Amino acid sequence: MTIGTWLFTKMRGELVGTDGEGNRYYLDKRTIPGLRRKRWVIYNGVAEASRVPAEWHGWLHHTTDAIPPAGGLPRKPWQKEHVPNLTGTDHAYRPPGHSLSDGEKPKPPYEAWRPG
Numbered sequence: 001m002t003i004g005t006w007l008f009t010k011m012r013g014e015l016v017g018t019d020g021e022g023n024r025y026y027l028d029k030r031t032i033p034g035l036r037r038k039r040w041v042i043y044n045g046v047a048e049a050s051r052v053p054a055e056w057h058g059w060l061h062h063t064t065d066a067i068p069p070a071g072g073l074p075r076k077p078w079q080k081e082h083v084p085n086l087t088g089t090d091h092a093y094r095p096p097g098h099s100l101s102d103g104e105k106p107k108p109p110y111e112a113w114r115p116g
Contacts (some may be wrong), residue, residue: 019053050085
């Protein structure tokens with residue numbers, strides 16, 4: 001977090017809640033007629049937007065005005081656990097045949113066309 005973000009948050013932010021990862025969510029103290037109040041998140045650790053849970057994402061983007069409960073919403077049995085965005089890391093998904101994946105490249109299931 002930069003000094004500007006910290007100062008802005010201290011002066012204008014009202015803490016409304018935290019999520020399971022420790023991210024803190026703020027609402028602007030000022031109310032300007034005709035405009036929505038600004039909402040933002042201060043990440044606990046690396047600032048990665050995919051770490052915001054769905055219920056808080058909806059609140060941040062003004063989809064809902066309901067602040068999620070402290071323990072989060074009840075999870076359905078079919079819901080999966082959150083997986084962070086690993087793009088650009090050594091753990092990123094690379095399909096078979098990718099130039100950076102380990103192992104031998106598979107042969108394509110077709111034969112290239114040759115004219116004549």
